[in-house]
Structures are given as structure tokens and as C-alpha cells.
Amino acid sequence: MMCFDSENEEERISRSSRRDSRARRVNTMEMWKRGTLDDRPIKERWSREFKKPKVKKIKDPTEKFDSAALEGLVLEVHRRTCVVRLLGGEVINATYRAAVVHELKEFPAVGDSVMVARAKDAEENAPYSLLRVLPRRSSLVRPGPKDKSRRELVLAANVDQVVVVSSVAEPPFNYGFADRFLLAANLCQLPLVMVLNKTDLVENLPQGVQDFISIVDKFICVSCKSGAGLDALRDVLKNKCSVLSGKSGVGKSSLVNALVPGAALNVGEVRSLDGKGRHTTTSSSLFELPFGGRIIDTPGIRELGVAEMDEHDLARSFPGFFHNDIFTCKYNDCMHLNEPGCDVLARVRSGEIPQARYESYLRILHSEN
Numbered sequence: 140m141m142c143f144d145s146e147n148e149e150e151r152i153s154r155s156s157r158r159d160s161r162a163r164r165v166n167t168m169e170m171w172k173r174g175t176l177d178d179r180p181i182k183e184r185w186s187r188e189f190k191k192p193k194v195k196k197i198k199d200p201t202e203k204f205d206s207a208a209l210e211g212l213v214l215e216v217h218r219r220t221c222v223v224r225l226l227g228g229e230v231i232n233a234t235y236r237a238a239v240v241h242e243l244k245e246f247p248a249v250g251d252s253v254m255v256a257r258a259k260d261a262e263e264n265a266p267y268s269l270l271r272v273l274p275r276r277s278s279l280v281r282p283g284p285k286d287k288s289r290r291e292l293v294l295a296a297n298v299d300q301v302v303v304v305s306s307v308a309e310p311p312f313n314y315g316f317a318d319r320f321l322l323a324a325n326l327c328q329l330p331l332v333m334v335l336n337k338t339d340l341v342e343n344l345p346q347g348v349q350d351f352i353s354i355v356d357k358f359i360c361v362s363c364k365s366g367a368g369l370d371a372l373r374d375v376l377k378n379k380c381s382v383l384s385g386k387s388g389v390g391k392s393s394l395v396n397a398l399v400p401g402a403a404l405n406v407g408e409v410r411s412l413d414g415k416g417r418h419t420t421t422s423s424s425l426f427e428l429p430f431g432g433r434i435i436d437t438p439g440i441r442e443l444g445v446a447e448m449d450e451h452d453l454a455r456s457f458p459g460f461f462h463n464d465i466f467t468c469k470y471n472d473c474m475h476l477n478e479p480g481c482d483v484l485a486r487v488r489s490g491e492i493p494q495a496r497y498e499s500y501l502r503i504l505h506s507e508n
């Protein structure tokens with residue numbers, strides 16, 4: 140007895156439409172043999188659009204606006220609005236419309252330079268609209284495939300360096316977090332600076348941490364409590380735009396407060412029940428440093444939901460494994476685990492690739508989420 144549950148029904152329909160298209164092909168063959176084949180391009184013969192062309196008018200996002208567009212810097216990004224500081228210093232809210240986002244294939248990110256304007260006949264307190272995101276000099280992008288709406292998630296724009304704040308104790312050094320930022324920074328060709336906070340709590344750095352900092356571009360040991368290392372950190376941040384990230388509890392707020400008097404971030408704030416803390420998923424904040432430069436305080440890559448990289452992409456593009464992206468392992472799909480002819484393993488054994496870098500790769504490869 141046949142059973143037509145919904146799944147079978149679907150299958151049956153798809154099978155029959157396959158049969159139809161096969162029938163059409165057969166007909167075409169017949170017509171060709173008989174010399175009655177309509178040889179107009181397939182578009183002309185079949186397509187509804189061709190018969191009734193629909194010309195899609197691309198809206199000019201500026202048409203409704205005054206020519207007096209103003210330039211500004213994005214300080215925060217929310218779901219539909221962003222906080223922009225205009226060149227004149229005024230801080231405003233600008234909404235970004237789907238059309239703009241569609242045209243840019245991109246959402247605005249903290250650190251972007253943008254053009255905003257008010258609608259032509261708007262009142263004084265009407266909101267601004269975002270017209271354009273000016274070209275980016277660099278950006279920190281979440282590693283992994285683009286998400287469903289096929290956009291890259293830019294964590295911060297126009298940045299010079301990525302600064303990861305970790306604590307050496309309480310909570311202990313978080314390798315997974317550091318790995319992800321090291322990967323993201325390397326893939327975006329941005330230098331990574333590791334800030335090790337709470338050094339007042341330990342005599343010596345644990346061996347694992349020492350190994351890890353050997354593969355970052357720069358590291359600075361600080362203590363917000365004693366003030367040690369803060370001057371060295373100021374030197375590193377001076378006149379640069381740095382993305383700052385750190386897991387909860389490592390002392391990032393204490394650090395920002397020490398660097399930007401008046402930032403008034405809550406230290407040791409009670410966190411929400413879900414444990415994810417006070418950050419909303421898309422916002423970040425931008426702070427001007429009193430000694431020159433700025434910092435962008437971003438929620439972590441993990442908090443943003445890591446779109447896992449395809450593991451073969453990871454094996455091919457892991458920073459520091461291959462020169463000029465030339466894959467030198469014997470097998471194309473080598474994951475550098477124990478495959479014969481693996482050049483990465485050979486160079487880890489010879490010391491050319493630091494063991495810590497290889498371990499960072501393994502941690503990302505085997506991480507879940």
C-alpha cells in the first residue's frame with residue numbers, strides 16, 4: 140500500500156517536475172531533428188521577464204535628502220540606528236535604511252566614517268539617515284563564512300591594531316578567546332597586542348602563557364590595581380585606533396577607566412542571568428584617548444556567535460602555516476593532524492612553526508560553537 144505523507148508528496152512532485160523537464164528536452168531533440176526548433180535564445184522563449192520586462196529602478200538613497208550631507212564617525216551600532224559623532228562634535232542618532240544596507244552589502248560598523256543627512260523637509264528634531272559608509276582603510280572581520288544575509292560581520296572599521304585583554308589569574312588566562320582574536324587579527328592583517336592584566340596576582344607568568352605571547356606581535360604586562368605597565372600600554376595605544384576585547388572579569392572596564400578618565404564603565408558590575416553580560420550583541424563603544432588615538436570596545440567574537448570557519452578553510456588559511464598561501468602538504472585535504480606528507484607537522488617538529496601556534500590551531504579546530 141502506498142502512503143502519501145507530506146514528505147512523499149513533496150518527493151513525488153519534484154520527481155514529476157523532473158520528468159516534465161526531461162520531456163521538454165526530448166521534445167527539443169525531436170524538433171531539432173525535424174528542423175522545427177525555435178532557436179531564439181532560451182531567455183526569449185521561456186522567460187516571463189523577457190516578455191514583460193520589469194525594469195528595476197535602483198533608488199538613489201540620496202534623492203530624498205538635502206545636498207548638505209554631513210560627515211561623522213560611528214560610535215555605536217544598534218539594530219536599526221547608529222550613534223554618530225559629526226565632525227562638528229555633535230552626537231546624533233542616525234537610522235540606516237534597508238536600501239542603504241542593501242547597496243553597501245554591509246552594515247555600518249563602529250569606527251566607520253559615514254555621511255548622514257536629514258530628509259529635505261524634516262523638522263529640527265527629525266532623525267538623521269545614514270547615506271553612505273565611506274571606504275574603509277581596514278577592518279576587523281569575524282572569521283568564518285558570511286551569515287545568512289551574506290554579509291561579513293565587521294566588528295570594527297578603520298582600525299590599526301587588535302588588543303586582547305586577558306588576566307593571568309582570576310580568571311585564568313583564556314586560550315580559546317585569545318586564539319580567536321589572534322586568528323581574526325591575522326586574517327585581517329592587523330597586528331595583535333596582548334595585554335596581560337592582574338600581574339600583581341602572580342610571581343611569574345605560567346609557562347603556557349609565556350608560550351602564547353611568543354606568537355603575538357606584542358604583549359604588555361599590566362596591573363590596573365598597582366598601575367604597573369599602564370604607561371607602556373599608553374605608548375602602544377597612542378595615536379592609533381585599537382580594537383579592545385576581553386572576556387568578562389579580566390579587568391577591561393578597569394583598564395578603560397584608567398586610560399579614559401570619565402569613561403565611567405562599571406567595574407565588577409552584576410551580570411545578567413544568562414551570563415552573557417551587559418553587552419548587546421551588535422553595539423560597541425568608541426572612546427577617544429586623552430593622549431591621542433581611540434579605542435573601540437567590542438563584545439567578543441564568541442559573544443557575537445562565531446560563524447565557524449569551514450575546517451578545510453581553517454587548515455588552508457591558518458596564519459603562519461603557509462607562505463604566500465601556497466599549500467605545501469602532500470594531500471589537498473590535509474588537516475595537519477597525522478596525515479603522511481604533512482608539511483605543517485614537519486615544520487612544527489623542526490621548530491619552524493612555533494608549537495604554541497600549532498596548539499592554537501588545534502584548539503580552534505576542536506572548539507565547539
Ligand SMILES: Nc1nc2c(ncn2[C@@H]2O[C@H](COP(=O)(O)OP(=O)(O)OP(=O)(O)O)[C@@H](O)[C@H]2O)c(=O)[nH]1
Nearest residue numbers: 337362363364386387388389390391392393406407
Ligand atoms: N588583583 C587585581 N584585580 C583587578 C585588576 N584589574 C581589575 N581587577 C578586578 O577584577 C574584577 C573585574 O574587573 P572589571 O574591570 O569589572 O572587569 P571586566 O573585564 O570589565 O569585566 P566585565 O565588566 O564583567 O566585562 C574587579 O573586581 C576588579 O577590581 C588588577 O590589575 N589586579
Ligand SMILES: [Zn+2]
Nearest residue numbers: 468473475481
Ligand atoms: Zn598538513
